[in-house]
Amino acid sequence: MAAYAARDEHIPRVRELTGEENHLTGSGDWLSDSQHSQASGDREGQIQGYASATSVSPGQVIDFHVSVHEEQSYRITVFRLGHYGDKGARLRTTSAKLQGKRRTVPGADPETGVIACDWPVSWSLRIPSGWRSGLYQAVFTTEGGKVSSTPFVVREPARASDILMVVPFTTYQAYNMWPQDGRTGKNLYRGYNKAGEVGGPEERAHKVSFDRPYSDAGIPNRFEMDTSFVRWAERSGLDVTYASSLDLHDGTIDTSKYRALFFAGHDEYWSKPMLDSARKAVSARSHLAFLGANNIYFHVRMEPSAGGRANRVMACYKSTPDPAPGRAGVTTRWRDISPDQQHAEQGLLGIQFNGIVQKPAPLVVKGSGHWLWAGTGLREGARLPKMVGVEADGYDPKAPSPAGSRRTLLAESPYEAKRLTASQPRVQHTALTEMPNGAMVFVAGTFHWALALDSAPHRNKHIQTATRNLVNRMLHKEA
Structure with missing residues (x-):
């Protein structure tokens, strides 16, 4: 044809x-x-x-x-x-x-x-x-x-x-x-x-x-998490180009040449080459921003289709024995690949997934004097209603952290996490991790952050201002 x-x-x-x-x-x-x-x-x-x-x-x-x-x-x-x-x-x-x-x-x-x-x-x-x-x-x-x-x-x-x-x-x-x-x-x-x-x-x-x-x-x-960010970013006149997660996997995109990489949606499934692409960006002093939660959680392997087309099948065996793990290891949670959790997502992100949210909870502001919250008018302990939703991240002192980094917690929000029989208390964090070379990794730690940018009924002017501050700082503009 x-x-x-x-x-x-x-x-x-x-x-x-x-x-x-x-x-x-x-x-x-x-x-x-x-x-x-x-x-x-x-x-x-x-x-x-x-x-x-x-x-x-x-x-x-x-x-x-x-x-x-x-x-x-x-x-x-x-x-x-x-x-x-x-x-x-x-x-x-x-x-x-x-x-x-x-x-x-x-x-x-x-x-x-x-x-x-x-x-x-x-x-x-x-x-x-x-x-x-x-x-x-x-x-x-x-x-x-x-x-x-x-x-x-x-x-x-x-x-x-x-x-x-x-x-x-x-x-x-x-x-x-x-x-x-x-x-x-x-x-x-x-x-x-x-x-x-x-x-x-x-x-x-x-x-x-x-x-x-x-x-x-x-x-x-x-x-809707991705389309909310797209509308907000383009309405704001930001200079944005786009890629698929598979472009990070196969190297079509050189991640080191952008000032910042934004992952606005639910970005849970990552291959080893995808993770290598993100680390390459950080090594080149590019910034990363994850506007959701539960990021880089499962390790996947890309395989060809039955007809031989590359990267058209994705394998993830999770708790089932993986019959062909390859050099990157078994396809399970990144934190479970090795007994010492050295591959846990917090090693890049600074925080990591810690629960499914039973019902939306307020996001509680921490470090209100930080530049992220500049111009929002929010004070320490301010509560943004229903901003912690679907899934949440938090700091885990037992998990690895990026070497030589400085982590700043910018929200500390109690919430009830779903379990099979009952909810359990958890704490959500929003975090900014600064690497020794100056690269920043921001993690919102909640699905509702991206929706707050331009998706009714979640729109929130405080989150919009904070995200603009983040963009400005990452692009070397005054926040």
Whole structure:
């Protein structure tokens, strides 16, 4: 199939700044959440699709593989996500009318649980040279109005922007339980039992494939954390380019040339090369900012697809014996790879995951005189309601810390952590760890920090100011 080159007849020439890009006309037709009234579902599978890559550069081709339950025409519409006058996206191109066909939903591999589609290419898009780096969404719409989607990144690896935002596609796939049809779907947590109910670890997969749609409307788990940061950053006029977590894995992106790397979403699943890329950035005095919690928690191994395409399968055996651990060790929690926890995530981040939040709790400000809190008007012990949510991080005195570093705790928030039988008290921390070479690693320690930037009802002006202070300091501007 010949690649379709999107036409930019009415698009001005490429801007230098992301802020200028966001002055262009926006569109509200992108899929912002999985509750869309016309969203496709896994049981019916009215229309669903996946992309051939998590990221692509201008001039390269990305393929889309689409299945339509009933033969009918459909279109693929591509949006760049951003601010765009509060619309949240900008329409970039639309395919010609395509004829849909129903494709086979594969069964799970009996040994690994992997579910991998081998659908033919439905439409190919060559990324125009004028397209800015960004988080994009392809929306699939049938003639009957049913919709689903899949995200991807357009990168600009040759341009050293101030900030590189890394989109956590490895974690997206870890949680993707497509198809949620009552019998087939699996992810790295659970699968269906013989009664057609969602089971536990016994039914889960040990490997997941990128060659499959995301469940239902195609919105990955916790996608709103990433889109919230994207809108805030681009509305603020920051100089941002984008990459997939797999770009850190395969070295497509040189992390050492950016002033700061931002991980805004749920970034739990990391390969050894991904971690090496982050450490390379810190060694080059680039800064890291994690705006969620539970980061760099599980070690994963990337493998080729059955057809030989690199990095299309992700393995994570967790508590099950790993049959092929390789040089990087078994695919379990990083902190469990060795008995002395020398690989624990706190060794880079300064704090680490310590619990699932029973119900949202206030974030309690610590060190209010620190530059992070400048201009917020917050005093010591101030409580920001419901800011500690979903999962939380904290300092663990038994875990390793970065050698020679200085850690500053900027929030100290009691919360109740979920357990199987009862909640248990925990303390959440927000932390800034300064390395001997001047590089900073910031960890918010809660999922609600990223949402507070630009996601109703979580918006919080204090968190917005603090994040701007963080950006300014990382970019060597006065906070």
